[in-house]
């Protein structure tokens with residue numbers, strides 16, 4: 358997220374392993390047999406458990422993001438395109454980006470928040486969120502970057518989240534004076550000048566906006 362917060366998603370690997378074990382068992386069992394049917398039900402239960410755990414996690418996360426921010430910016434990931442990539446498919450379907458987006462959108466509406474989704478083609482992980490220098494595509498395995506231009510060291514996801522926030526708030530990647538002032542104020546001040554633009558009449562301590570990078574949910 359653009360404030361630097363990281364959220365760990367639940368670990369489904371154990372359940373996943375059990376599903377795969379049961380599936381191998383199923384393949385060995387005689388079609389139409391009682392045992393096979395029992396295995397089939399067990400597999401369905403494990404799938405349900407993963408779905409429940411994920412939905413619970415996404416509910417909590419979306420409630421937190423929406424309640425703490427006036428504006429929520431998500432990146433529109435090309436989910437169907439990515440699912441074609443076998444290696445990513447499992448992680449994506451488990452993490453349920455679409456579910457997260459739907460929850461955020463619904464809660465934003467309920468609580469009068471501004472919900473935005475930015476174009477999936479914005480190069481949010483290819484640009485320095487400090488100076489706007491474009492370093493180009495990074496492999497998903499690269500988790501941190503040092504900018505060649507301003508030498509700031511970035512966490513990949515946080516940098517992307519800050520860019521998502523910037524784009525979502527209409528600043529694009531050009532460096533406005535406003536943003537420079539924020540940078541001088543240091544961390545945590547990032548969102549404040551922006552919130553005046555968005556919600557001029559509100560003066561709670563709640564930050565105005567959050568950019569959320571989902572890249573860690575697909576890597």
Ligand SMILES: [Zn+2]
Nearest residue numbers: 485488504507
């Ligand atoms: Zn830079």
